[in-house]
Amino acid sequence: MKAPRGTQDLLPGVSDKWQYVEGKLKELSNLYQYKEIRTPIFEHTELFERGVGDTTDIVQKEMYTFTDKGDRSITLRPEGTASVVRAFVQHKLFGSPSQPTKLFYIGPMFRYERPQQGRMRQFVQYGVEALGSADPAIDAEVISLAMNAYQSLGLKSLKLVINSLGDQESRENHRQALIDHFTPVKEELCSDCQTRLEQNPLRVLDCKKDRDHEAMATAPSILDYLNEESSQYFEKVQAYLDAMNISYIVDKNLVRGLDYYNHTAFEIMSDAQGFGAITTLSGGGRYNGLVQELGGPETPGIGFAMSIERLLMALEAEGVDLPIDERLDCYVISIGDEANIKAASIVNKLRESGIQVDKDYQGKKMKAQFKAADRLQAKFVLVLGEDELANNQIAVKNMDSGEQDTIELEQLNGYLQRLL
Known part of the structure; x- marks a missing residue:
């Protein structure tokens, strides 16, 4: 008998590294005043259909979904944000006098996709969510925490990429511009992108198959369609990052794979030699409509998630030896x-x-x-x-x-x- 494809056993020696990394992430979370939340490994399927978005690859192709003995549709969680926001709404954490509500989680997630180096069907994510503040400063704090997580463990070859997805008005204007741009070459795009062009054209920019198509290079930038409010918001986020001496690159084509994002979006990548073709270590952004979508009051939020597997890969690529004391007293x-x-x-x-x-x-x-x-x-x-x-x-x-x-x-x- 062997472990199922896309899963792994963490044996003694390897699990020591996991414990060390997870312990450091918990210490850092406490430093930033993010408190741990633990949600169920499985949820009602509807949560992810509404929270992640039924046009995403995650919902359409990658979820582990089954019918339980009570004839309920249940899904192993593919990501952490929807579950955290569901708990935030269910337990009325928005009523706490201490706001924003700052939470972190560490736990296994499940996606059915082709296993490859650093990408498993069962993988572990560390993530944070800050709910209840529309201040650009909290965006910068969340980005700072993500960068600090990698740097405090010894990583140096890091690249932070940011973008703005704008508010609803900005996104609608950009949506139409994308449709107008890609429609003439629609038949040249992959079948997924042909569907995305009708359902969520922003995600065409995130396609791995068509990323070298010449239409991608000339696609209209969301930054050209930001209204004044969205533009000012993005400028403030950058001002806070500048004040914190956090280096970044603005990438007009950066989008996030989940439907609930707006305004700030970011990814952290590894520039280390030998790390692999997929360089992204973590990603996140703002999701101001998700709490309402899941039945709560209008509440802004921002967060990110990182793969522990990819973090350990990056440490190995940079030759970072974790200071684990393996000696017996x-x-x-x-x-x-x-x-x-x-x-x-x-x-x-x-x-x-x-x-x-x-x-x-x-x-x-x-x-x-x-x-x-x-x-x-x-x-x-x-x-x-x-x-x-x-x-x-x-x-x-x-x-x-x-x-x-x-x-x-x-x-x-x-x-x-x-x-x-």
């Missing part, structure tokens, strides 16, 4: 039945005091136990034989210096606490 070696029983008590007490410790459970000889301590890179080896047991003592060997002391058992805990 102590290894207890015991010889004889009475010593084995006493060693179990010692191990338990040391663990209760917060010291990381292990011992042999396979009846190995002393030499083999020392080898086991070496494999685990133990900082100290504690030896308990008949003589030590009779004197209520234990031998403590410093594996770095080679020095060895004999310590009274009742003093062992304090002795190790000082050394460690």
Whole structure:
């Protein structure tokens, strides 16, 4: 039996890196005052049809949807924002006196697509959502958090790309311009883009198949159709980013794959050599109509999501070694039945005091136990034989210096606490 295609097992050693990265992301979230939210892995299918958009590839092609025993249509979540906004509405978080509501999540998402490097059918996303503020400053804060997440882990080859999708009026004007532009060459576009041109022409710009078509290079820019309010909003976002010394590139063709975005859109990419053809690490933007779409009051929001798999790929591409301490604090070696029983008590007490410790459970000889301590890179080896047991003592060997002391058992805990 093997794991299903597009999934993976994270074995010890690899999972240590995941724990470290996730721990750093949680620390950073707390620094920015984003609080964790945990939503169900599956939701009613309607949530994603309404929240993500029924014209998107995610809803039309990529969702894992099934009918449960109650004849309800259920979908494994393909992204995090719709679930977070659903919870925001259901639990009336918009009524909290502390606004905006700032949330983060880490968890598995599911999309049926062709597996490739850094793109799995089950993948893990970290994301943040800030709900309740229409201030351009919160857009800049969210972008700052995303950039800081990568930089704090040691990445340097980063490129931030931003754009404005405008408000509803701006998008409608741009929509018609796109239709007028692409209609003459409609038959030359892929079948998906022919459908998108009627349903959501903005997404034609995001097509991977037709991106080299000459019509793409001359497509009308949304920036030329921004009304005054949208233009001023985008200028303020840029002013805040400038004030925070965050470098960025304005890309007039940047769009987001989900239907709920408007105003600010952004992506962070890796420029590292050997990272791969798909350079995007994360993306996000503003979604001012999503809360209403899901039954809540008019509430502005902005957020982003990043793939943990792609983050780890970028760290590997740049040769970043995570400072994970893989060494064991102590290894207890015991010889004889009475010593084995006493060693179990010692191990338990040391663990209760917060010291990381292990011992042999396979009846190995002393030499083999020392080898086991070496494999685990133990900082100290504690030896308990008949003589030590009779004197209520234990031998403590410093594996770095080679020095060895004999310590009274009742003093062992304090002795190790000082050394460690």
